[in-house]
Amino acid sequence: xxxxxxxxxxxxxxxxxxxxxxxxxxxxxxxxxxxxxxxxxxxxxxxxxxxxxxxxxxxxxxxxxxxxxxxxxxxxxxxxxxxxxxxxxxxxxxxxxxxxxxxxxxxxxxxxxxxxxxxxxxxxxxxxxxxxxxxxxxxxxxxxxxxxxxxxxxxxxxxxxxxxxxxxxxxxxxxxxxxxxxxxxxxxxxxxxxxxxxxxxxxxxxxxxxxxxxxxxxxxxxxxxxxxxxxxxxxxxxxxxxxxxxxxxxxxxxxxxxx
Amino acid sequence: xxxxxxxxxxxxxxxxxxxxxxxxxxxxxxxxxxxxxxxxxxxxxxxxxxxxxxxxxxxxxxxxxxxxxxxxxxxxxxxxxxxxxxxxxxxxxxxxxxxxxxxxxxxxxxxxxxxxxxxxxxxxxxxxxxxxxxxxxxxxxxxxxxxxxxxxxxxxxxxxxxxxxxxxxxxxxxxxxxxxxxxxxxxxxxxxxxxxxxxxxxxxxxxxxxxxxxxxxxxxxxxxxxxxxxxxxxxxxxxxxxxxxxxxxxx
Ligand SMILES: [Zn+2]
Numbered sequence: 029x030x031x032x033x034x035x036x037x038x039x040x041x042x043x044x045x046x047x048x049x050x051x052x053x054x055x056x057x058x059x060x061x062x063x064x065x066x067x068x069x070x071x072x073x074x075x076x077x078x079x080x081x082x083x084x085x086x087x088x089x090x091x092x093x094x095x096x097x098x099x100x101x102x103x104x105x106x107x108x109x110x111x112x113x114x115x116x117x118x119x120x121x122x123x124x125x126x127x128x129x130x131x132x133x134x135x136x137x138x139x140x141x142x143x144x145x146x147x148x149x150x151x152x153x154x155x156x157x158x159x160x161x162x163x164x165x166x167x168x169x170x171x172x173x174x175x176x177x178x179x180x181x182x183x184x185x186x187x188x189x190x191x192x193x194x195x196x197x198x199x200x201x202x203x204x205x206x207x208x209x210x211x212x213x214x215x216x217x218x219x220x221x222x223x224x225x226x227x228x229x230x231x232x233x234x235x236x237x238x239x240x241x242x243x244x245x246x247x248x249x250x251x252x253x254x255x256x257x258x259x260x261x262x263x264x265x266x267x268x269x270x271x272x273x274x275x276x277x278x279x280x281x282x283x284x285x286x287x
Numbered sequence: 288x289x290x291x292x293x294x295x296x297x298x299x300x301x302x303x304x305x306x307x308x309x310x311x312x313x314x315x316x317x318x319x320x321x322x323x324x325x326x327x328x329x330x331x332x333x334x335x336x337x338x339x340x341x342x343x344x345x346x347x348x349x350x351x352x353x354x355x356x357x358x359x360x361x362x363x364x365x366x367x368x369x370x371x372x373x374x375x376x377x378x379x380x381x382x383x384x385x386x387x388x389x390x391x392x393x394x395x396x397x398x399x400x401x402x403x404x405x406x407x408x409x410x411x412x413x414x415x416x417x418x419x420x421x422x423x424x425x426x427x428x429x430x431x432x433x434x435x436x437x438x439x440x441x442x443x444x445x446x447x448x449x450x451x452x453x454x455x456x457x458x459x460x461x462x463x464x465x466x467x468x469x470x471x472x473x474x475x476x477x478x479x480x481x482x483x484x485x486x487x488x489x490x491x492x493x494x495x496x497x498x499x500x501x502x503x504x505x506x507x508x509x510x511x512x513x514x515x516x517x518x519x520x521x522x523x524x525x526x527x528x529x530x531x532x533x534x535x536x537x538x
Contacts, residue, residue, distance in 0.1 A: 044482060046518060060516075159477045162455055163423045215478060219307050219503035220315060240481075246516025247479040250508035 212237025452476025
């Protein structure tokens with residue numbers, strides 16, 4: 029069963045999603061051939077206090093055994109420590125540096141990652157959510173610079189760092205220049221995407237991510253299908269990497285392994 | 288993806304600049320059940336007359352070589368002298384078997400310099416596939432927005448225009464072309480953002496939407512996935528994937 033590490037719930041002003049609730053997301057993923065999924069709250073991106081969106085997400089996810097909520101923190105706000113400490117079932121922590129307006133080399137970020145390092149908690153970096161070329165003209169938010177991620181990841185090699193929504197070239201650079209960065213495949217696209225990507229990077233560094241509900245889910249599934257004949261890589265990208273990174277953490281171990 | 292349904296991809300670029308072989312591209316299309324590719328060719332930005340001719344020569348050669356799989360469009364640079372441009376249409380379409388025209392970013396769609404091309408296409412009864420994008424950043428000089436395409440569609444109502452890149456044109460782009468029934472849209476462009484195919488079906492009707500991938504810069508599977516993953520009916524899907532293109536190209 030495929031594990032999706034890039035899904036979210038909530039509202040976004042520039043798109044009207046057909047999937048708006050946790051049960052609808054779980055049903056939709058199941059119908060598309062996906063089992064467990066990491067979910068973040070979209071309302072943590074633009075709304076000033078991410079704790080509000082996190083709380084809604086964790087409440088909504090409670091009754092959906094296949095959805096694994098991941099809290100978002102803004103390390104420039106004082107409540108990030110409480111959010112991380114409260115994470116009973118913490119699989120990972122997500123940051124959204126570009127929308128929260130900070131660079132990865134700030135002391136705030138270092139302090140957060142030091143805390144994550146102590147527990148070897150994976151750090152998820154949301155590089156973007158939209159195609160910069162199509163953004164609302166008064167809300168141009170560039171992607172998180174690859175060089176900044178490389179520097180942070182190399183400063184904390186013990187922290188698994190998962191970058192969501194990297195483009196093909198960014199993904200290759202991130203993987204080549206670090207030991208501990210993985211990427212999801214949602215934004216990665218070229219002719220025969222995965223066979224081409226795997227000529228340049230190992231399958232152990234790539235995870236299935238659909239970026240649902242921003243994206244249709246089917247394209248990611250069909251990209252993964254492109255390496256169906258390579259049984260080992262299919263399994264590695266579709267499930268095993270996610271189980272290795274997130275499966276043995278927190279109180280919901282069973283979730284990522286369950287079929 | 289292996290049923291007998293006809294799938295026509297209205298937006299492809301062969302030969303691949305990246306070096307992927309045409310044979311690989313055709314076999315990948317077959318694997319995914321794509322039955323026909325419309326080859327728009329491959330050319331440099333601001334191509335010279337010689338470069339235009341050689342790109343179109345290559346398209347004609349590929350179409351002759353793979354007549355069961357490829358249909359070709361001729362690429363034109365409207366900055367070239369009118370006699371040359373119209374001559375290229377007659378060389379490639381009337382005498383060379385190509386079935387449409389491709390325009391990119393060399394001249395904006397609002398420019399009347401495009402009109403003789405549009406008129407020639409109307410009298411030959413062939414479509415024009417025109418690049419378009421609603422860009423916040425990175426716009427190329429001369430690049431057309433959907434509003435520009437709408438302007439062109441209004442100026443030349445007898446010409447069938449396919450506006451490229453649905454997702455990149457966005458909802459705004461769909462609304463721009465909605466009043467002009469001679470303007471169609473292809474499904475390529477940007478990432479597979481959800482909701483846009485459904486919205487286009489609702490505003491334009493499924494008959495004005497054509498499946499396009501923009502390979503080899505893109506992936507057939509991802510591009511097909513956005514149509515197959517959209518919440519639309521089976522009939523709408525079949526129109527988008529092939530029936531509309533079959534009618535438009537008179538296959
Ligand atoms: Zn193109």
